[in-house]
Amino acid sequence: MTVNRYRCQLHHSAHERRLETHPLTWWLRDDGECVGLGEYVAKDGYAVVRQVLGHQGPDEVIETLKAANIRGRGGGGFSAGVKWSLTLKGENLPRGYLLCNADEMEPGTFKDRLLLEQVPHLLLESMILGGYANDSFYGYIFLRGEYVEAARAISRAIEEARAAGWLGRDIAGSGFDFDIALHTGAGRYICGEETALINSLEGQRANPRAKPPFPGQSGAWGKPSVVNNVETLCNVPAVLRFGADWYQQLSGERSDDGGTKLYGVSGKVRRTGLWELPMGTPAGELLDRAGGMHDGCTLKTWLPGGGSTGFLLPEHLDLALDFNTVAQAGSRLGTGILTLVADDQSMVSLVRNLEEFFARESCGWCTPCRDGLPWAVKLLRALERGEGIPGDIELLEELAEDQGPGKTFCAHAPGAAMPLASAIEYFRDEFERGIAHPGKDDVMPERPLSANGERGDAER
Amino acid sequence: MNGNSHLLASDGDGFVLDPEDRRTIEQERDHYEQPQAACIEALKIVQRRHGWVPDGAIVAIAEALGIGPAEVEGVATFYSLVFRQPVGRHVILVCDSSSCFLTGYDALREALSSRLGIGFGQTTSDGRFTLLPVCCLGACDSGPVLMIDDDTYGPVAVEDVADLLESYP
Numbered sequence: 130m131t132v133n134r135y136r137c138q139l140h141h142s143a144h145e146r147r148l149e150t151h152p153l154t155w156w157l158r159d160d161g162e163c164v165g166l167g168e169y170v171a172k173d174g175y176a177v178v179r180q181v182l183g184h185q186g187p188d189e190v191i192e193t194l195k196a197a198n199i200r201g202r203g204g205g206g207f208s209a210g211v212k213w214s215l216t217l218k219g220e221n222l223p224r225g226y227l228l229c230n231a232d233e234m235e236p237g238t239f240k241d242r243l244l245l246e247q248v249p250h251l252l253l254e255s256m257i258l259g260g261y262a263n264d265s266f267y268g269y270i271f272l273r274g275e276y277v278e279a280a281r282a283i284s285r286a287i288e289e290a291r292a293a294g295w296l297g298r299d300i301a302g303s304g305f306d307f308d309i310a311l312h313t314g315a316g317r318y319i320c321g322e323e324t325a326l327i328n329s330l331e332g333q334r335a336n337p338r339a340k341p342p343f344p345g346q347s348g349a350w351g352k353p354s355v356v357n358n359v360e361t362l363c364n365v366p367a368v369l370r371f372g373a374d375w376y377q378q379l380s381g382e383r384s385d386d387g388g389t390k391l392y393g394v395s396g397k398v399r400r401t402g403l404w405e406l407p408m409g410t411p412a413g414e415l416l417d418r419a420g421g422m423h424d425g426c427t428l429k430t431w432l433p434g435g436g437s438t439g440f441l442l443p444e445h446l447d448l449a450l451d452f453n454t455v456a457q458a459g460s461r462l463g464t465g466i467l468t469l470v471a472d473d474q475s476m477v478s479l480v481r482n483l484e485e486f487f488a489r490e491s492c493g494w495c496t497p498c499r500d501g502l503p504w505a506v507k508l509l510r511a512l513e514r515g516e517g518i519p520g521d522i523e524l525l526e527e528l529a530e531d532q533g534p535g536k537t538f539c540a541h542a543p544g545a546a547m548p549l550a551s552a553i554e555y556f557r558d559e560f561e562r563g564i565a566h567p568g569k570d571d572v573m574p575e576r577p578l579s580a581n582g583e584r585g586d587a588e589r
Numbered sequence: 590m591n592g593n594s595h596l597l598a599s600d601g602d603g604f605v606l607d608p609e610d611r612r613t614i615e616q617e618r619d620h621y622e623q624p625q626a627a628c629i630e631a632l633k634i635v636q637r638r639h640g641w642v643p644d645g646a647i648v649a650i651a652e653a654l655g656i657g658p659a660e661v662e663g664v665a666t667f668y669s670l671v672f673r674q675p676v677g678r679h680v681i682l683v684c685d686s687s688s689c690f691l692t693g694y695d696a697l698r699e700a701l702s703s704r705l706g707i708g709f710g711q712t713t714s715d716g717r718f719t720l721l722p723v724c725c726l727g728a729c730d731s732g733p734v735l736m737i738d739d740d741t742y743g744p745v746a747v748e749d750v751a752d753l754l755e756s757y758p
Contacts, residue, residue: 132749135728135741236686236725274633274670275682275726277739310620315629316669318724332625333660334667350622393730395688401730436687436725466729468688482690490724492667 136161137243140402140418150379152367153360153391154405156248163282166289169250175295177366178257183303185369187218190262194365196373200386203230203321203358204434204463206452209365216345217353218264225353227256227265227307228330228344229362231272231279232314232321236436236486237468240391241359243403245272245279248363249286253309255362257300258369260307263355268309271326274316283311318490322539323356324348325492336494337539360391384409384451392450394419396469397426403466409454413446415467426471430555434463436483437544439551440470460551476556477563480549481509487545497532498542504528505549512563522560526553604645606653610634614653624654628661632671641672669723676719677712679757682736686725692732692744700747701735704754718754 138161139154148155156164156172169175181190195210216225229252233241244252256268272280287309290296298306312330314320320329324338327349348354368376368388377387386408392415393403399420406414412431422428430440433450439460441448448454455462470479488502505528511517529550532542553560606614613634617627631650635642642665651658665671672680683698701720705713712719728734731743737757745753 132742132745132753135731135734135743137728138730233727234724237688237729238725239727239729242727273727275723275736275741277741312620313630313633314668315633315671316724317667329629330621330626331623332621332628332664334663395729395732396691403730432687468691468729470691474691479687479690482685483687486686486724 137239137246138402139243140400140404146405148367149371149375151389151405152379153244153251153363153389156251157243158247161247163246163285164248164250166250166286166293169248170293174250175254175301177370178254178295179301181258181369182261182301182305187262187264190258190369193369193373194262197364197368197376198373198387199361199364199368199376200452201358202360202364202390202464204235204437204461206462209357209361212345212357213259213262213355215343216263216355223352224264224266226349226355227260227263227268228323228326228349228354228356229256229268229270230321230323230326230356230358231270231276232326233276233359234273234318234321235434235464235466236483237395237432238393238435238464238466239395240393240403240464240466242276242279243391244359244363245276246282249279249283250290251363251366252283252359253286253290253295255365256309257295257307258365259355259357259362261305263353265353265355266307268307269312269330269349270309271320271330272311272313273320274314276313280311280313287311317492318486319492319539319541322541325539326356327354334492336492337541339538364388380408380451383407384449385453386451390450390465393466394469395466396431397423397471398469399423409449409451411447412441412450412467415450416446416469419469422469422471426473428469429472429474430470430476430552432463432468432470432548433460434465434467436468436486437461437540437547438463439547440555441551442555461547475513476552476559477509477513480552481506481513483548484509484545487541491541495538495542497537498545501528501532501542502545505545512560515563515565517560517564519564521564522553522557525549525560529553604643604649606635606646606649607638610638611653614650618654625656625660628654628656628664629668629671632661632665632668636672640678641675669721675712677717679717679738680719680721682721682723682726683709684724684726684728684732684734685722686729688725688729689732689734693747694733696747697733697735697745697750700750704750718757 143159146155191213199209200206296308319325320335322337325335329335344354379388388408389405390408394415395401428443432438433455452462484506488506491498493499508521529546532546534543614631617630618624635646647661648658651661709722726734728743734743
């Protein structure tokens with residue numbers, strides 16, 4: 130059989146990587162096998178737990194992280210240090226939970242899988258430090274159910290760490306107690322939303338919760354809870370080892386955001402894959418590293434960080450891929466894993482595919498999302514068949530507006546609105562070609578009549 | 590959905606949790622502050638043994654966790670990887686998200702459908718395969734991607750489909 134089992138791969142070999150320049154991936158083996166406890170410790174793994182626990186106070190840890198400004202790598206971009214400083218903690222308060230969001234399902238994103246499968250001890254070490262800083266007594270790794278290999282790697286790592294005393298009571302003689310369990314999901318993209326994740330962890334339907342209270346005030350089972358993405362957490366040990374200044378200068382002149390980023394490329398390029406590079410690396414450099422587009426293809430447009438980010442153009446390739454720069458260009462950095470689209474791709478079809486995803490994955494809790502997304506899909510399908518009617522594009526724009534930030538319960542629908550609105554903005558002519566132009570004697574296609582007699586406007 | 594009537598017949602209202610599954614569920618329950626948290630895992634445990642989650646298992650899990658059957662059913666019907674109908678011996682999850690869409694998803698889905706004679710949500714008449722779509726499988730550098738049971742494959746060319754299916758008897 131010629132088809133291969135999938136294996137996640139990084140494009141730098143070990144001799145190109147140093148801990149000081151590649152704090153996330155320096156640990157990885159060239160053969161792609163999982164780094165076990167012995168090898169991790171031989172590379173000075175868990176040294177930061179020994180260095181910090183009992184020697185620095187939680188406040189000192191948080192101050193270092195705030196100064197480093199690790200921005201949330203799940204796509205939100207919120208400072209992990211600031212988030213940790215807002216967690217309720219104190220002598221008269223219950224100790225809470227440290228939750229790792231490993232529910233990687235953002236369309237086009239395949240970065241956390243690398244760390245989970247190949248260096249799970251880095252995540253455990255990071256969570257121990259996070260637990261210490263946030264006064265958590267327990268950690269859960271919320272892993273999507275389809276990541277079977279990652280589940281094996283994490284389960285084995287937890288057992289190894291527990292047996293070696295890195296988890297459990299009195300870790301490294303510091304008096305700090307903390308343990309971690311793996312929780313695997315059963316599908317649904319919405320579980321990656323942090324409050325939906327907490328509901329799912331509690332064994333409920335994954336509907337988001339109203340904020341406030343924020344999870345740091347009242348999260349899992351009403352206790353203070355911190356939710357961080359895998360890649361975000363995995364930055365923590367190196368920041369505490371080398372300091373905030375080191376982290377800030379990793380990106381040099383490229384970006385105001387410090388550190389490195391796992392960047393990746395997929396789509397019709399010669400060499401897809403992942404690289405750990407300084408934050409602020411331009412998309413054009415990634416396209417070069419990917420060897421350019423397939424023969425005969427040119428780049429039409431690209432998504433900077435998953436299906437919930439806005440499309441950008443070839444003229445944006447020089448922009449630094451960091452949170453502020455990409456936002457200023459009208460999109461979002463998101464997960465920083467690029468999807469490159471070739472010039473032969475119909476944008477109406479691609480956006481229809483994206484909106485079908487968001488419509489299916491809506492939890493159904495609030496109306497703009499539950500009803501608005503299937504409506505958008507219906508309009509896009511009509512345009513794709515060339516059966517659109519005048520007004521459909523304006524209606525799509527209106528739907529995107531009505532699903533924008535602040536108008537829905539969580540960020541799911543705003544995420545769906547971004548690629549829709551930006552595709553219409555940049556490629557309006559393609560959408561217009563989907564509008565039927567009947568001849569004098571032809572019948573104009575019609576949407577079924579709505580209850581109030583208006584055409585296609587039932588929900589308004 | 591033919592060919593699975595034996596599953597229905599053996600798992601009717603008289604459903605009893607396998608003793609080993611009951612023990613595993615009770616262990617899972619202790620991983621959490623409240624027993625309801627174990628219900629997703631409990632559904633997966635039952636599904637591993639039976640292939641799907643019959644009605645009787647909803648009641649049995651509810652009893653094991655001390656929560657209402659409606660709570661368990663609410664959860665079971667929310668999550669896409671919990672199957673409330675019989676499925677084939679092997680479940681094929683085809684990634685239908687954007688990167689795979691750009692790299693050949695439509696052709697792959699058509700090749701699977703025509704080879705198996707079924708569409709999404711259906712099971713072959715010999716009870717061997719069920720075909721389902723799935724969210725981005727996080728293997729976008731190798732699209733188009735699919736999973737068969739616990740195995741992820743990519744890129745899967747249309748001409749590889751027959752051989753790949755043959756390796757799952």
